Each structure stands twice: as structure tokens, then as C-alpha cells.
Amino acid sequence: MQRRSFLKKASVGAVAGSAAVAAPVFAQDTPTLNWRLASSFTRGLDTLWGTGELFSRYVREGTNGKFNIRNFPGGEIVPPLQVLDAVQKNTVEMGNSSGYYYHGKDPSLSFDTAVPFGLNVRQMNAWMWEADGMKLMREVYGDYNIINFPLGNTGTQMGGWYRKEIKSVDDLKGLKMRTAGFAGEVLSLLGVVPQQLPAGDIYPALEKGTLDAVEFVGPYDDEKLGFAKVAKFYYYPGWWEGGAQTSLYINKGEWEKLPKSYQSIIEAASRAATVTMTARYDNLNSTALRRLLSQGTQLRPFPRAVMDACWDATQKVYEQTSAKNERFKRILANYMGYRDELVPWFRIAEASYDQYVGAALSRAKK
């Protein structure tokens, strides 16, 4: 991780990917600031929304209330899927969103959230903080005048809710499904008709029948959004989100004016909020799943043939996108190269441990 040496001019370039321009800084060490953070998430989704609030609380408390960030839910001052634009234009100083919501602008933004058959939570954290992830993402967000930080990760998501069982690849044909970003492109190769909707609009669409299936996050959020009431079959895993990171956006000009102490507090607070979001999901999902199952939800793994077809379609989409976009190709190689390096190690200590404990507990229950 790169440290910033501030207050001295010309050193702003120490931030990966940022232009090496001298920028004005505040005269005081601890200026009073009132910033606005536009979130893509709504208050009701307390894990996603709450992570942004925890971040702002750490910043406010750490600065004795001098750096005050007010969080606005999606749609209140900025539409949920326009947070990136609002931060780029400095309509708000900060945003909390997901890179893959802006996949249409630039598919490389999806690497900042999750891509099909990509990194799990821990691999993503390692790529961002200890390998090339942050540097590459700063390069991409640089096009949008944004300094980004990770701000949460949901863990591996579920594969979504389906009105009918998915027994074969053919069952995907014609399926109108809510899914964000990259997954839609892959699934459309298999006949799915993907639709991108923010959280709040999904349930009404299912009710109206304009959707046959929906994937959102996992048991805790999905239960709140009521999907179980309109779709019975709950599939896993969400192969398009092995570990979905959410992000903090800061307008670059505003970031460069911050004193170094505030920048450091932001960095620490964003990491703290990131790991806390994962802990919250891990704490809440298991009980939510048990409630759903007790109320009739049918849990299903995707059939192996469906997984394999999705894997193959994914490779095609990666090839097509790489052929059109040189930077995407370069980041993909870095990201997938990292996955290929880390995954074999994760299969040794971690997976064998988890597998043994899981099996032992299953035996103990019988």
C-alpha cells in the first residue's frame, strides 16, 4: 500500500495512478469539513448501508467531530446507479457504490466488485491491498476523477431465486432475470434476458411478473427484500460474485486537499468497515437461511452441467471483451493470474480444515 506524503507539493503522485500535480491543501492540520456521501444503497439494507455509516462514524469520531460526513441513501440526493457520476462531477464529495453498476461505461470497473469465477473475499482483499489490485483500480477510476477504496465485501453470494427449478442449461433460456454487470453478459449467452435494477425496484418487478428470477446478495438481504414470497427455489453458489466488494469513492480534487491525517483516517476506517461488513454478513446469513428454509424455501446447488456451461460462457465473454479493450485484457490477466496463484494454496490448509470440521459436525448431528 502506498503512503501519501502530503503538505509538501508535488508528492501527490505517490497515490497510485493519480497525476503528479501540486494541489492546494488546507492551512490547518484539522480543518472542519462537512461532506456528503451519496450511497447506492437504501437504509433498509442495513449491512450495505450500515457499512457506509460505520465508516463515517470512524472518521467523525477520530477527528473529534471535525470531519463530518453525512450519508444519503440511494435516490435521496443522487439516483442509486449514478453515484459514480455524482462524485466525478463533485456534486457530492464521496460515494458508496459498486464498480460493476457502471460496467456499461467501462467493463474494467467490474474488477472493483466481482467478476464471474473470480476472487473470493480473502483473495480480493489480498489482491487489493497486497498485490496490484488497488493500483489497477486507481488507474481505472482515474478516468472518472475518483480515488477509490474498498468499503465492504459480502462474501460469496447466492445464485438467486427462481420460480422454476433449473435442472439443465435449457432451463435458462428466456429467463428474465435481475442481475448486475458482467453476469448478465455471460447469462445472455445461455439465453437469459438480464435486467439491471437497484435493490428497491426488484420486488415490484417480480410482483408485476416482469422478472422470472432475481439474484441480489444472500439470505439476510434477500429475506428482507421478500423474494422468497414470489420464488421458491434458492440456488447456489453465485458464481458471478465469489466475493463482492463495495467501494468508497472520493472526488480526486477533494481528496488531494485533505490533510494527511484525514487521509490516513479514511484509509484505516475503510479497511475497518470492509472487514466489519463481511463479519456482519457472516453473522446474519446463517440464521436468515434457517428461517427461509423453515418457511418453505427450497435450497438447490446449480447442477454441474449448468456450472460448466456458465464457466465456458464466461471464458467467451472474457475473450470478446479483451479483444475490444486493451486495458480490460491487461487487468483480467493480472486478476486471474492472481486467482490461479492463490486458489491452490487455499485448497490446502483452509479448505481441508473447513471440510473436516463441516463433516465432523454433520456426523455429530446424526
Place this chain on the structure above:
Amino acid sequence: MQRRSFLKKASVGAVAGSAAVAAPVFAQDTPTLNWRLASSFTRGLDTLWGTGELFSRYVREGTNGKFNIRNFPGGEIVPPLQVLDAVQKNTVEMGNSSGYYYHGKDPSLSFDTAVPFGLNVRQMNAWMWEADGMKLMREVYGDYNIINFPLGNTGTQMGGWYRKEIKSVDDLKGLKMRTAGFAGEVLSLLGVVPQQLPAGDIYPALEKGTLDAVEFVGPYDDEKLGFAKVAKFYYYPGWWEGGAQTSLYINKGEWEKLPKSYQSIIEAASRAATVTMTARYDNLNSTALRRLLSQGTQLRPFPRAVMDACWDATQKVYEQTSAKNERFKRILANYMGYRDELVPWFRIAEASYDQYVGAALSRAKK
């Protein structure tokens, strides 16, 4: 030290987990403080040692250099296994250590690190921050006048280095093995002669032949400590450390004098450092393991019969310890109850995703 003007009283109870007692605080919002942190770890182990340094850097930067924590490696001002005592007595204001080093004082302290067949990293984070873990650990450390925070987690560790292959439970008999805390008690039921040594003393003992086997952490640290030179067989998983947490200790009296802003910065910095340590290990272990394997290390899973014998012996030790110690019994029930709740959920989305990607990559290599 300029830490002696207590002019106003205020509650410091707003930071989660701290006692809600009125306590004297510094007259200034941002007093200048120079604290010492005694670590159990040596500089050479840059992941363990470096996490403490990252923490201190976040605190120093976030306070504009006013709260300055100087980190001392194990043995420099405090012996590595006496950090808890030094913080308790306020010889140093802060420590960075592992609860299970003090298993002999109180076996409940081991829950703050790892216990056999216990929680993995993410389950541990969730237990500490989102369930009852922090509250219970604060109760235990309260006996030692200490306020604790998580400060790192290694992930699932390896099962250690052995001069001879472990083909059956009988091969454990008479084995002189370095292992910390609880694992030693379990392994001794199977005939192992456990020895507790700090990191720096292990290699000399192996060289002298006073040890037959050693477990420390995982490939990255173990490679540095040179174990591969004296023991060929590298076993997995380290069932006694499914996710070993390291800890920050703060003398309670000193903690209560801190202004709320410093307390909040400590909390955020400790979470940030915790997730960063895991990312560092995840980033470094895979390449270290490849190097070890290319130099002749033989990787072996523990045979199923050995794992089962260890599982059974673990339950016996838990029963014996519970019979003697009411608080241990109560914390064990909470901790293992949490494991039993979370593990089935982790087997669904996370494990099935990891398993699919791992298998797909193996196939792709052939």
C-alpha cells in the same frame, strides 16, 4: 510524559465494549502521548510484527503524530511470553501478543487466539465483533486489568513439520513437538510431548535435537524460520488453529484516560490491521509454499484416522477443562455453539464456490 492533567470528567463508554464508568480524561482533545507497545513477535516475522507496526502507524498518522506508539520486539524490553503481565502491571501501556500463550494462567484466554477445531478467520471475526466474543474476552482480560482488541489473524495454519511421516496415531507417541497452548494438552493425550517456545527459540531446539516436530504458522513464516532444513514432511491442516487471532492489549487505566477520539482511532486501526494481516498471509503463503515444494518439502494431509483421534481427544480435554472451570465451560458453549451455527452456512455458498473454482483450475492445468 505529559499525560497527567485530568481536569474534566467524561464517559468513555461510547466505544463498544469499554466499561461505562465515568473516568478522568485529558484536558485537551488531542494530548501528546508517547506510549510503548511490547510485542511477543520478532522483527524478522514481518507479518506478525508488521501488523503491530501498521496499527501504530495508523494511530500516529490519524492523530497528526500526537499519539505516538513505539513498538518493541519480543525480548527487547519485555520477554515475549510475558507481554500480558507487563501490560497488566503498566510496565508498558500496550502489548501485542496471543491469548493462548497464557493458557497456563487461564485456559479461557485461548479463545482469544484459537482452540482446537474452532472458528476459522471469518467466523472468528464475526464472533468477536458481531456476536458475544468481544464481551466474553473483555470479561476474561478484565482479570488482568487489560482492554483487548483483535490485531490480526493468520488464517488456518499448517499442521507443522515432522522429521518422520505420521502414518497412524501411533506415530505421534513420544514425539517431542513445539506447539502452543491448548494443542499441547490434546496432543499429550495421544502421546506427544509438547513444548512451548517463542518463535526465536524453535530452530535452535530443532538443531540440538530436543524437538522432533514443530508447528508455527504457515509456509511464509515457517520458511523464514528454516524448519524445512531439519524436517521434511509438512502436514495440514493445523486443526488447533483454524484461524489464529493475535491481540492488542491496553492497560485498562491508561485506556480509560484516553480521549474518545483516540479510543475510536484505536478501534478502527485494530480492525484495519486485523484484515491486513490476513491479506498479507494470503498473499505470501502461496508463493512460499511453492518455493518449499520446489526445494524438496513433502506435503501431506494428516490421515483421517489421526484427525479423528485428535477430534476425540479434543472433546475429552474440553470436558476435563470445563469440569474444573465454570467460566471456561460457559465461554466454550458460546464459542462452539456459534461455530455449529455458522459452519453449515459456510458450506453452502462459500465452500461450493471455492470447490468449483479449485476443481476447474485443476482440470484446466491438465
